[in-house]
Amino acid sequence: MPKPDILVTKPMLPIVEQQLDAEFTVHRLYDAEDEQTMLAEVGGRIRGVALSWWQVNEAFLKQLPNAEIVASFGVGYDHVDTDACLAANVMVTHTPDVLSEEVADTAIGLLLMTVRELGQAERWLRDGNWAENGAYPLTQATMQGRTLGIFGLGRIGKSIARRAESFGLKVAYHGRSRQDGVDYRFHASLVALAAACDTLMVVAPGTPETRHAVNAEVLKALGPTGIVINIGRGSVIDETALTEALEKGTIYGAGLDVFEEEPCRPERLMKLPRVTLLPHVGSASQATRNAMGQLVVDNLKSWFSTGRPLTAVPELKQK
Ligand code: GLV
Ligand code: GLV
Numbered sequence: 001m002p003k004p005d006i007l008v009t010k011p012m013l014p015i016v017e018q019q020l021d022a023e024f025t026v027h028r029l030y031d032a033e034d035e036q037t038m039l040a041e042v043g044g045r046i047r048g049v050a051l052s053w054w055q056v057n058e059a060f061l062k063q064l065p066n067a068e069i070v071a072s073f074g075v076g077y078d079h080v081d082t083d084a085c086l087a088a089n090v091m092v093t094h095t096p097d098v099l100s101e102e103v104a105d106t107a108i109g110l111l112l113m114t115v116r117e118l119g120q121a122e123r124w125l126r127d128g129n130w131a132e133n134g135a136y137p138l139t140q141a142t143m144q145g146r147t148l149g150i151f152g153l154g155r156i157g158k159s160i161a162r163r164a165e166s167f168g169l170k171v172a173y174h175g176r177s178r179q180d181g182v183d184y185r186f187h188a189s190l191v192a193l194a195a196a197c198d199t200l201m202v203v204a205p206g207t208p209e210t211r212h213a214v215n216a217e218v219l220k221a222l223g224p225t226g227i228v229i230n231i232g233r234g235s236v237i238d239e240t241a242l243t244e245a246l247e248k249g250t251i252y253g254a255g256l257d258v259f260e261e262e263p264c265r266p267e268r269l270m271k272l273p274r275v276t277l278l279p280h281v282g283s284a285s286q287a288t289r290n291a292m293g294q295l296v297v298d299n300l301k302s303w304f305s306t307g308r309p310l311t312a313v314p315e316l317k318q319k
Contacts, residue, residue, distance in 0.1 A: 004304050005045040007064070009054035012073065016293035020050060023301055029054075039063040048300050051080070056092075058084040069309065071299040073292055074283075075099055075156070076233055078206035082315040092316050093299040093309045097155060098291040099283040104159035106257065106282045107201065107231040108167075111148075114227055114255035114276045115141045115199075141227065141252060141274075143167055149197030151190060151213070152204030152232060153179060160201060160231075172197055175204070190214065194221035199229070206233030216241040219251050226251040231282050234259040243268050246275060257282050 006024040011017070020026050027046065032038035043063040049056070052073040061067065061084055069091040072080055077094045085092050113119050121136040130136070148164045150157045153173040161171045161184060171184045174193040178186040187193035190213055194200055200222055204210045214228065214237040222228065228251065230237055239260045245251045246269070253274030259266060262280055269275050283289065299309050 004047045005042070006048040006050055006300065007042075007046045008050045010052045012050060012052060012296070013290060013293045015290055016050070016297055019294075019297045020300075023297070024048070024304075048303065050296050050300065054079065056080040056085065058088075061085065061088045061090060069093065069300065069303045071296045071303075071309075072313075073296050075103075076205050077313055078233060078235070080313075082313060086316065091303065091309050092313045093296075093303075093311050094313050095292040095295040096311055098295055099288050100155045100159045102285055102288040103156045103231060103282040104163055106278075107156075107160045107203070107229060108163045110231065110255040110257055110276060110278060111199070111201070111227075111229050112143065114229065114253050114274070115139070115143050115146070117274065119276050120273070141225070143169070146170075146199045146227075147172060147197040148199045148201055149173065149187070149193040150184075150201045150203060151175070151193065151236075152202070152210075153182065153184070154203065156231070157201075157203040158182075160203065164201075169199075170197075190218050191221045194218045194226070195223075198222070198225045199227045202228065202230040202236050203232045204236050206235040210236045212236070212238040212241075214238065214242070216245070219245040222251055224250060224252060227253045227255070229255045231257050234262065239266075243272075246272050 003025045007027050007029055009029045011030055027042050029035055029038060044065060046064045047066055047068050049067060049070045051070050056070055067090050070080060071093045073095060075094055075096045080092055082092055117139050124130055124136045147170040150161055150173040153175050164171050172187060172193060173184050174187045174190050187196060202214060219241060242254060246254060255276040257278040258280055269277060295311060299311060302308055302310050
């Protein structure tokens with residue numbers, strides 16, 4: 001049997017690239033001098049895509065008429081038009097589960113950094129302020145007594161909730177629906193959740209429905225002691241509304257790992273005192289990224305040997 005031809009859109013981890021080379025005939029879009037020329041040449045042979053940092057839409061799929069599967073790196077797949085894939089009979093997989101604990105750890109770290117201003121305090125020491133000007137100012141916020149409102153209680157959200165409970169925080173949530181067997185208090189709207197908590201943890205995926213769900217009204221409901229943490233997708237928060245709320249002090253602070261545009265240098269946010277900014281590092285340890293890459297390889301291998309994927313995205317699971 002000839003090896004299936006696959007397309008790799010952007011460089012993947014060495015452990016992934018080696019396995020892809022061993023299992024498949026690999027075409028590297030990122031090596032092409034001209035992407036369109038390369039797609040025109042080999043597009044018809046491609047049966048699978050190992051995907052990262054690339055938009056999959058109808059136009060792209062048209063260039064790959066024999067594609068059977070798009071194996072996307074990452075749990076979020078907002079860069080993949082799943083309707084177009086369904087219409088073109090293309091399976092889509094992502095890499096859930098293997099990153100949940102890592103992202104939950106990062107979320108709690110970001111929360112602690114934001115509440116206790118740990119990044120700012122560290123910079124205080126590095127800048128010589130401790131030696132020259134004395135102690136870092138007392139933080140007006142503390143973890144104790146906070147109520148964490150989780151927007152998106154999926155696998156990552158639940159891992160965050162478990163950690164939050166061990167810190168003594170109360171936990172509530174909002175999502176598409178109340179979940180059976182979950183004891184945390186459910187709120188039917190995001191505004192209601194924000195009004196009932198002082199710490200909003202955004203874990204929801206980036207979809208048309210969640211776009212700018214955290215808007216001025218939600219931030220107002222969160223109130224002046226409110227802290228927003230975003231470990232999900234930048235598009236879920238109206239970043240302009242958030243920046244304005246922080247500038248006016250209508251909320252207390254924010255910790256962001258994701259942004260509307262990435263990569264970015266968010267100048268207005270960088271000027272604010274109680275904001276922690278991370279460069280989308282939620283899952284970014286070598287071990288976790290290797291596990292995610294392995295799942296991309298394993299999805300492709302499974303598909304071409306059994307006709308079944310391992311971790312299809314929910315929209316394509318019935319296939
Ligand atoms: C990272 O943001 C992911 O979706 O895995
Ligand atoms: C989303 O994650 C939900 O809980 O519906």
